[in-house]
Amino acid sequence: MRIVFSGGGTGGHIYPALAIAKQCKSEYPDTEILYIGGKRGLETTLVPKENIRFESIDITGFRRSLSPENMKTVVRFLRGVRTSKRLLRAFKPDVVVGTGGYVCGPVVYAAAKLGIPCLIHEQNAIPGLTNRFLSKYVDTVALSFEAETNPFPAAKHVIYTGNPRATTVYHADKTKGFATLGFHPGTPIVLVVGGSRGAKAINQAMIDMAPFLKQLDPIQFVYVTGESYYEPTRTAIQEKTGTLPRNLQVLPYVHNMPEVLASTSLIVNRAGASFLAEITSLGIPSILIPSPNVTNNHQEKNARTLEKAGAAEVILESQLTGSKLFDTIAEVMKDSSRQITMSTASRRLGKPDSADILVEEIMRIIHT
Numbered sequence: 301m302r303i304v305f306s307g308g309g310t311g312g313h314i315y316p317a318l319a320i321a322k323q324c325k326s327e328y329p330d331t332e333i334l335y336i337g338g339k340r341g342l343e344t345t346l347v348p349k350e351n352i353r354f355e356s357i358d359i360t361g362f363r364r365s366l367s368p369e370n371m372k373t374v375v376r377f378l379r380g381v382r383t384s385k386r387l388l389r390a391f392k393p394d395v396v397v398g399t400g401g402y403v404c405g406p407v408v409y410a411a412a413k414l415g416i417p418c419l420i421h422e423q424n425a426i427p428g429l430t431n432r433f434l435s436k437y438v439d440t441v442a443l444s445f446e447a448e449t450n451p452f453p454a455a456k457h458v459i460y461t462g463n464p465r466a467t468t469v470y471h472a473d474k475t476k477g478f479a480t481l482g483f484h485p486g487t488p489i490v491l492v493v494g495g496s497r498g499a500k501a502i503n504q505a506m507i508d509m510a511p512f513l514k515q516l517d518p519i520q521f522v523y524v525t526g527e528s529y530y531e532p533t534r535t536a537i538q539e540k541t542g543t544l545p546r547n548l549q550v551l552p553y554v555h556n557m558p559e560v561l562a563s564t565s566l567i568v569n570r571a572g573a574s575f576l577a578e579i580t581s582l583g584i585p586s587i588l589i590p591s592p593n594v595t596n597n598h599q600e601k602n603a604r605t606l607e608k609a610g611a612a613e614v615i616l617e618s619q620l621t622g623s624k625l626f627d628t629i630a631e632v633m634k635d636s637s638r639q640i641t642m643s644t645a646s647r648r649l650g651k652p653d654s655a656d657i658l659v660e661e662i663m664r665i666i667h668t
């Protein structure tokens with residue numbers, strides 16, 4: 301089977317594509333893959349790391365307000381369609397899969413116009429602009445959340461699959477997670493991470509609570525700042541604490557996140573959809589701080605779903621302080637029966653067979 305994947309900008313759009321790619325390879329070992337991404341997103345580093353052939357197109361997103369920049373985006377889109385058609389004609393895929401972010405707009409549109417079967421995967425409960433546009437042209441729209449009303453009324457076929465990253469993390473080896481962090485298996489770990497690019501507000505709360513972390517030893521804190529925040533955040537913590545607390549590891553990014561998640565007891569996170577699919581697949585209790593800077597405030601909606609089920613505590617960014625975060629972590633970590641209840645509720649929302657369902661659907665659209 302020959303597949304083209306496209307999706308990018310942030311990890312939440314790239315990892316689902318890589319998860320489907322992994323499942324295709326395991327079920328159909330002779331699968332050939334080409335990934336078409338943007339020139340600047342995280343995909344430029346994450347995809348080649350997986351030894352997947354990568355090509356890029358130059359594209360930007362539309363502004364929601366009237367802006368002269370949108371004219372340039374139209375020109376880039378049309379140019380992107382032309383480049384995509386050239387790449388697709390040369391690669392001759394059986395199917396094209398888009399996982400969101402504006403880069404997959406021209407790629408999937410070009411594929412549909414060439415008559416190649418296409419599927420798009422939507423990670424969020426509130427669909428993104430690109431997927432809404434593409435839904436009219438593709439064979440299948442795959443949803444991460446079960447919806448009471450169809451969020452893609454113009455689509456030919458809509459199915460609920462969950463997010464395929466749930467499958468990747470479900471099969472991850474937790475002993476490798478403990479080992480890469482340098483801990484004995486069973487060590488209680490609190491993982492703090494602000495989405496795939498880090499989050500300034502969570503970083504500030506961590507800087508403020510760092511001096512108190514040693515009170516919770518032997519609990520180990522693994523704190524992922526995001527690449528661009530790493531140096532200033534680490535320096536700020538050091539200035540505040542003298543030396544880094546013994547039970548705190550500060551990292552810029554984690555490349556084996558499935559294994560690290562598998563070894564985690566509690567996670568503090570934004571409420572990005574891919575992360576939530578991973579957390580619920582493994583049944584990890586969570587403290588969620590939704591980003592207020594996203595379309596239609598969709599992260600708060602994501603977070604409230606987990607909160608309502610009893611799987612998460614939600615702290616709004618406007619109420620976030622170092623001491624509030626510290627107290628909430630301490631409350632959960634000191635109460636093992638609460639952790640079990642949250643974990644059970646979290647796992648109930650998980651869909652670990654998501655990638656299998658997606659590959660089945662991909663095969664269906666290739667053969668119909």
Ligand SMILES: CC(=O)N[C@H]1[C@@H](OP(=O)(O)OP(=O)(O)OC[C@H]2O[C@@H](n3ccc(=O)[nH]c3=O)[C@H](O)[C@@H]2O)O[C@H](CO)[C@@H](O)[C@@H]1O
Pocket residue numbers: 310311312313315423424465493494495496497524552553554555556557558570571572573574575576578591593594599
């Ligand atoms: C600010 C913004 O627009 N965020 C959106 C973006 O979030 P973002 O890209 O942050 O996506 P998520 O939080 O959903 O997922 C992050 C992904 O990156 C991985 N990871 C992250 C950090 C790390 O060090 N290592 C690592 O591997 C996680 O395991 C996960 O697979 O896409 C999501 C779609 O999925 C949306 O719901 C979010 O609202």
